[in-house]
Amino acid sequence: MIVRKVDVFREKQGINLLTGHPVTSIDRAAKSVKGTTLEGKPFAALYDKLLIATGATPILPDLPGIEHPGVMVLKTLADGRRIKQYLNGRTVRSAVIIGMGYIALEMCEALQTLGLEVAMVKPNPRFLPWLKEELAAVVAEEIRAKSVTIHTGCRMTRIDNSGGHLQVVCEDLTLDADMVLVATGVLPNSEIAAAAGIELGPNNSIAVDNRLMTSDPHVYAAGDCADAVHVVTGQKTWIPLALRANRAGWAVADNVCGRDIALSGVVGTAVFKVFDLQVARTGLNRKEAAAAGFETAEVAIKTRSRAHAHPGASTIHVSMVGDTNTGRLLGTQMVGHEGVAHRINAPAVALHAQMTVEQFSQTDLSYAPPFGPTWDPCLTAANQLLKKL
Amino acid sequence: MIVRKVDVFREKQGINLLTGHPVTSIDRAAKSVKGTTLEGKPFAALYDKLLIATGATPILPDLPGIEHPGVMVLKTLADGRRIKQYLNGRTVRSAVIIGMGYIALEMCEALQTLGLEVAMVKPNPRFLPWLKEELAAVVAEEIRAKSVTIHTGCRMTRIDNSGGHLQVVCEDLTLDADMVLVATGVLPNSEIAAAAGIELGPNNSIAVDNRLMTSDPHVYAAGDCADAVHVVTGQKTWIPLALRANRAGWAVADNVCGRDIALSGVVGTAVFKVFDLQVARTGLNRKEAAAAGFETAEVAIKTRSRAHAHPGASTIHVSMVGDTNTGRLLGTQMVGHEGVAHRINAPAVALHAQMTVEQFSQTDLSYAPPFGPTWDPCLTAANQLLKKL
Numbered sequence: 001m002i003v004r005k006v007d008v009f010r011e012k013q014g015i016n017l018l019t020g021h022p023v024t025s026i027d028r029a030a031k032s033v034k035g036t037t038l039e040g041k042p043f044a045a046l047y048d049k050l051l052i053a054t055g056a057t058p059i060l061p062d063l064p065g066i067e068h069p070g071v072m073v074l075k076t077l078a079d080g081r082r083i084k085q086y087l088n089g090r091t092v093r094s095a096v097i098i099g100m101g102y103i104a105l106e107m108c109e110a111l112q113t114l115g116l117e118v119a120m121v122k123p124n125p126r127f128l129p130w131l132k133e134e135l136a137a138v139v140a141e142e143i144r145a146k147s148v149t150i151h152t153g154c155r156m157t158r159i160d161n162s163g164g165h166l167q168v169v170c171e172d173l174t175l176d177a178d179m180v181l182v183a184t185g186v187l188p189n190s191e192i193a194a195a196a197g198i199e200l201g202p203n204n205s206i207a208v209d210n211r212l213m214t215s216d217p218h219v220y221a222a223g224d225c226a227d228a229v230h231v232v233t234g235q236k237t238w239i240p241l242a243l244r245a246n247r248a249g250w251a252v253a254d255n256v257c258g259r260d261i262a263l264s265g266v267v268g269t270a271v272f273k274v275f276d277l278q279v280a281r282t283g284l285n286r287k288e289a290a291a292a293g294f295e296t297a298e299v300a301i302k303t304r305s306r307a308h309a310h311p312g313a314s315t316i317h318v319s320m321v322g323d324t325n326t327g328r329l330l331g332t333q334m335v336g337h338e339g340v341a342h343r344i345n346a347p348a349v350a351l352h353a354q355m356t357v358e359q360f361s362q363t364d365l366s367y368a369p370p371f372g373p374t375w376d377p378c379l380t381a382a383n384q385l386l387k388k389l
Numbered sequence: 390m391i392v393r394k395v396d397v398f399r400e401k402q403g404i405n406l407l408t409g410h411p412v413t414s415i416d417r418a419a420k421s422v423k424g425t426t427l428e429g430k431p432f433a434a435l436y437d438k439l440l441i442a443t444g445a446t447p448i449l450p451d452l453p454g455i456e457h458p459g460v461m462v463l464k465t466l467a468d469g470r471r472i473k474q475y476l477n478g479r480t481v482r483s484a485v486i487i488g489m490g491y492i493a494l495e496m497c498e499a500l501q502t503l504g505l506e507v508a509m510v511k512p513n514p515r516f517l518p519w520l521k522e523e524l525a526a527v528v529a530e531e532i533r534a535k536s537v538t539i540h541t542g543c544r545m546t547r548i549d550n551s552g553g554h555l556q557v558v559c560e561d562l563t564l565d566a567d568m569v570l571v572a573t574g575v576l577p578n579s580e581i582a583a584a585a586g587i588e589l590g591p592n593n594s595i596a597v598d599n600r601l602m603t604s605d606p607h608v609y610a611a612g613d614c615a616d617a618v619h620v621v622t623g624q625k626t627w628i629p630l631a632l633r634a635n636r637a638g639w640a641v642a643d644n645v646c647g648r649d650i651a652l653s654g655v656v657g658t659a660v661f662k663v664f665d666l667q668v669a670r671t672g673l674n675r676k677e678a679a680a681a682g683f684e685t686a687e688v689a690i691k692t693r694s695r696a697h698a699h700p701g702a703s704t705i706h707v708s709m710v711g712d713t714n715t716g717r718l719l720g721t722q723m724v725g726h727e728g729v730a731h732r733i734n735a736p737a738v739a740l741h742a743q744m745t746v747e748q749f750s751q752t753d754l755s756y757a758p759p760f761g762p763t764w765d766p767c768l769t770a771a772n773q774l775l776k777k778l
Contacts, residue, residue, distance in 0.1 A: 049677075128472070136751050183653045231753075241756070243754065243761045243763055243764065244753065253437035263751060266753045267752075269754055269755045270757075272757050273756040273757060273759045273760070280755055282755070284521070305449070341728070341729045341757065342734075342755065342760065342765075345731070345752075345754045345755055345765065346737070346738050348753055348755070349744075349749070350742070352583075352742075352744075352751070352752045352753070353738070353742030353744060355741075355742060357741075362741070363653060363734075363741045364632065364633065364654075364657070364737055364741070365621075365658055366658045366659065366660040366669055366731065366734055366737070367660070368660045368730065370732035371660060371667070372730070374632055376734065378730075389615070
């Protein structure tokens with residue numbers, strides 16, 4: 001999917017953009033790529049430097065009936081248009097969403113807002129398993145308050161289709177729907193790279209160094225297909241999100257063209273909106289921290305989004321994880337109705353700076369009654385966490 | 390002004406709280422304080438450790454007529470009640486505000502919202518002189534759009550009072566008002582400390598070390614009367630704001646009681662709301678940076694508060710200052726209708742960590758379409774500033 005018109009690349013930038021030319025193999029010795037055009041014509045192209053920017057593809061569960069019309073995925077602009085077309089082309093009163101990640105939750109809101117009855121289903125018994133239990137419960141409550149049903153721990157066996165009406169059949173449950181959205185995550189498109197012997201990283205993403213170079217010095221990779229260094233663990237990770245993809249795109253262009261740009265890595269900052277809630281995270285949760293070898297302490301606190309006397313305040317939930325050996329801040333999560341999306345950036349920067357919880361607790365964060373309590377919720381969490389370190 | 394009831398201190402915490410006992414002198418040799426109660430009775434009290442938490446007092450310009458009834462200041466809760474009482478006790482249709490700082494602007498909004506015609510006046514020709522010109526112009530425009538008039542560069546000569554109606558007389562202008570609010574800043578209440586020979590800091594605030602100890606090891610000071618270290622310059626500064634005052638209060642209590650708490654200092658983070666705008670700053674502006682000996686580069690950018698396709702987006706203005714010698718981030722300012730108050734905390738933490746602009750430009754900040762562009766406005770500013778360093 002090309003957001004800019006093909007002509008712009010060809011005429012204004014002098015780039016010979018070839019759409020409809022799927023590459024099927026890389027010959028690293030010959031420094032060439034090969035494939036067959038959509039019209040069936042074989043093609044090959046030589047390179048000095050090759051950039052693989054193949055993105056990621058939605059995971060389709062191995063579920064009989066997943067090929068039925070009305071079972072949709074959402075990754076590309078074309079997928080979005082297909083869903084819109086489907087909704088406009090018939091009476092769609094209900095939707096089942098398989099999966100409960102960012103995309104599933106954002107689509108849950110979008111479909112419920114369109115007036116559909118929405119049910120969400122997945123095999124894992126925990127809702128938002130990466131989020132601290134108390135915070136995940138707040139999100140689940142918000143979704144249920146909008147009459148969306150959440151079915152966790154449901155093993156699906158098949159999708160049935162009788163006359164355009166769909167049924168998601170689970171072991172102990174059958175969910176009826178006019179439309180099924182599959183949003184169970186994505187996987188990196190790394191098959192061509194792997195077939196060419198290029199090293200892979202976590203989740204079979206393409207392993208790159210901090211200059212986006214793969215194990216082959218003439219081949220680069222950037223975007224959702226490539227891995228990154230996690231600044232907190234120092235280890236490779238695969239977190240396919242927009243900012244890193246965009247940043248890597250700029251950096252790789254510089255590096256391929258002879259400038260030298262090194263990226264420092266990611267801390268896994270993410271935010272999404274679901275109905276009236278903002279849900280954000282940065283760094284590691286306690287389980288991830290333990291897996292990376294940290295000994296951890298954790299707090300979960302509740303505070304207010306504005307000064308106590310200010311009208312319109314709501315509850316903000318913050319959880320924070322620290323390293324009991326070094327006192328380092330390892331991660332922060334936040335859920336609330338306002339003031340969450342950008343507040344998460346303060347601990348995100350602290351993670352980049354490898355700050356201790358004590359150092360972070362001393363930072364001079366903004367305060368005015370309409371925007372928060374005197375002590376920002378992140379500072380209150382840090383002060384509480386300090387007592388456990 | 391005691392926010393908690395006196396009984397709570399006396400009965401629940403065992404603190405012999407003496408209100409109505411103004412201290413007039415400190416005898417450091419005898420380790421005692423002396424004064425006269427509001428009932429005219431002399432008193433004295435010995436101390437092992439003394440904490441001076443005398444706060445700050447509004448500056449009253451040396452203006453004939455400033456003593457007229459209807460000329461008000463706002464610092465304490467009692468001041469606020471006095472203003473309310475004045476507004477409720479008569480027909481007040483118009484107000485003149487002398488000064489254009491945080492309090493002046495917040496009161497401008499409050500009085501305009503109550504239906505008053507509001508004019509603001511001050512001698513300095515620049516509106517918000519600490520704010521980058523382009524950003525200050527956005528704030529001025531917002532205020533004027535609410536029919537508030539702004540008179541900068543006006544030297545006031547007196548306040549006249551004829552039958553409860555006030556006139557603020559300037560050299561080339563006379564402003565009529567039913568009420569005048571004087572909001573020209575505050576000064577630290579350090580006279581007693583100075584008289585006792587305790588060292589003073591910037592703006593005659595009481596000089597303290599990072600443990601809130603004054604030049605006398607038995608005397609501490611905290612709150613708006615005391616100074617602090619500015620983390621960016623390493624020099625002393627006096628920025629009387631709530632978070633530092635509160636934090637210093639907690640730290641000094643620990644230190645007086647034998648724990649050892651050192652504060653790292655402030656970066657001057659502040660935010661205020663005026664009508665629909667959020668105005669925030671952290672660190673140094675270009676002039677302050679130059680005064681502290683830095684050679685600087687600066688950018689001012691405009692970007693959007695949400696992703697380009699997302700409805701409801703508005704303009705965010707960001708200015709950023711960096712050190713051309715070391716590449717260090719020195720300060721950031723921001724004005725916008727949403728998403729400013731907490732966004733400022735990302736550069737604030739970066740200042741504490743002494744990050745370079747390049748390091749900050751690589752941070753992994755949150756992104757989702759309802760909350761911002763893929764590149765947070767702070768990152769866009771940092772990317773632009775990098776080109777100048």
